Amino acid sequence: MRAILEGAERVLSVDPGASMEQIAAAAGVARTTIHRRFASRQALIETLALDAARQLARAVDDGRPDTAPAQVALHRITVNVLEVKGAWAFALGLPAEPGSEAAALHEDLGRRCITVLERARADKLIDEAADLEWVRRVYYALLGESLHGSADDADVDTDTLAARIVDTLLHGAGPRS
Amino acid sequence: MRAILEGAERVLSVDPGASMEQIAAAAGVARTTIHRRFASRQALIETLALDAARQLARAVDDGRPDTAPAQVALHRITVNVLEVKGAWAFALGLPAEPGSEAAALHEDLGRRCITVLERARADKLIDEAADLEWVRRVYYALLGESLHGSADDADVDTDTLAARIVDTLLHGAGPRS
DNA sequence: TAGATCTGCGTCAATGCTGTTGCAGCTATG
DNA sequence: CATAGCTGCAACAGCATTGACGCAGATCTA
Structure with missing residues (x-):
């Protein structure tokens, strides 16, 4: 199974x-x-998507998104998600069936992500005027990009990758002041 | 045809x-x-990929990556690429056949992208210590993310999207100083 | 007008995948 | 030991897709 x-x-x-x-x-x-x-190929894939979504939800929960300081939560969540998403890239890339349990999980994850970003904004880590929905999308995109992994990334530990993601999300590529 | x-x-x-x-x-x-x-389905897809790659190359050239000021080139290229990539999302998302003309075009595009980023770095738009290869990947990811387009993005013009991409690439989501 | 070219249509064989079933063997539990 | 449950194997029908033809009609050109 x-x-x-x-x-x-x-x-x-x-x-x-x-x-x-x-x-x-x-x-x-x-x-x-x-x-x-599995009754059909479709059923197998749906089970796969649901299973992966649950693992992803657990990965986020393990980062204590509601209680840990925003900075810490962001980093820990990033590390956990990198690991899960690396192992279940296909299942998590699947377009969630509208109304399915997997879709509900992903929507919930999205909301939880926004919550963390709001806390980060309250901590002055994110600009007051930032569009958090866009920030979330950028965050997702950075996660996805890190997983494609250039040859160099192969022997870099997850913590370093996560640090780079969070740093890029917050500061971009511009000069540090 | x-x-x-x-x-x-x-x-x-x-x-x-x-x-x-x-x-x-x-x-x-x-x-x-x-x-x-087209001799086969495969042949059709290869032609599609090559055609799209050529259009993308033209889109980048139109941004004068070597002569315009880095800031300007970055913006113009982003606008052009957004348009082409929006219309040829499938063809450009295809894994380029190693050794194919399309692959060569994409590699060339990658190099040209790095060149623009180097010029941006020389203009102090990008941090001295930045890993340009990573910056390029982030740039690609931001382009891709913008194309998924949330419902809000539908009635936003390409210039605004491009401005947001470049701004996020250079400054991230953090507070502006 | 005559010829060349391209198109659509119907048809065909070959292929690969899906989903089902019957049968035999293996394993664990009672 | 006996039985229930699960597995692999082989085979089957059904189906969709690919790629190939031949033929007839339309269009464009010399």
């Missing part, structure tokens, strides 16, 4: 159009076994 | 796995007509 989801993630993140046969091979089971557990 | 490429872009940007039948319908031609011009 878990093996199937992990195999599916591995294969589909490389080729989103991969066949059930390839997924089964990656999971180390027979194709029919997958069909016995 | 042009109609086929444009139809393919329209359809494939919505569903990358769309059939030749759907592409033909979008292009306003019969499926067999496409097969007469």
Whole structure:
């Protein structure tokens, strides 16, 4: 079960159009076994998306977004999300079915992200006039970009990557004053 | 010919796995007509990618990356690229075949982007110590994010979007000093 | 007008994927 | 030991897609 989801993630993140046969091979089971557990390819993918969304939610919760100082929460959340999103890139990149539980989770995550950003703004880390929705989108984009990972990033630890993301989000590329 | 490429872009940007039948319908031609011009689905997609890469190259050239002041070039290039990338999102998102002409164009674009950033750094727009390769990736990510376009962005002109991208790239979300 | 070219249409064979089923073997639990 | 549950394997039908033709009609050109 878990093996199937992990195999599916591995294969589909490389080729989103991969066949059930390839997924089964990656999971180390027979194709029919997958069909016995998931009514259809679609059902498998939805389960995959939901499972990944739950892991992402846990990753954010672990960063104590409501209680830790904004600066700290931002960093910890970034580290956790980098790890989860790295392992479930395909599942999390899936367009969430409107009304699905996965979609609800992602919306909730979005709200929670905005909350952290508001706290960061209250701490003068973010400009008063900033459009937090845009800041959130930039943050997501930076996370995504870090995951593409140039060759150099391979042997850099997650903490360093996270620090770079947060720094870029807050200060951009301009000269430090 | 042009109609086929444009139809393919329209359809494939919505569903990358769309059939030749759907592409033909979008292009306003019969499926067999496409097969007469393109030896295979693969050939069509490669042509699409190459065509889009060429348009992107032209968009960058139009921004005078080597002669205009860095600030100006950055803005103009951003505007142009936003327009081209908005219209050819699928084709430009395609992983370029190693060694292909499209890949060469993209590599060249990358180098040209770095050059502009170096000029911006010389003008004190970018921090001395900044890793320009990372800055470039952030720039690409911001471009991509702007194209996803939240509902609000729909009725905002390209100039405003570009200004926001450049501003975020240089200053981030932090407070302005 | 005559010819060349391109198009749409219908049809065809080949291929690959999906989802289902029957059968046999393995394992754990009672 | 016996049984229930799960697995792999093989095979099957159904379906969609790809790529290839031949033919007939339209359009453009010499």
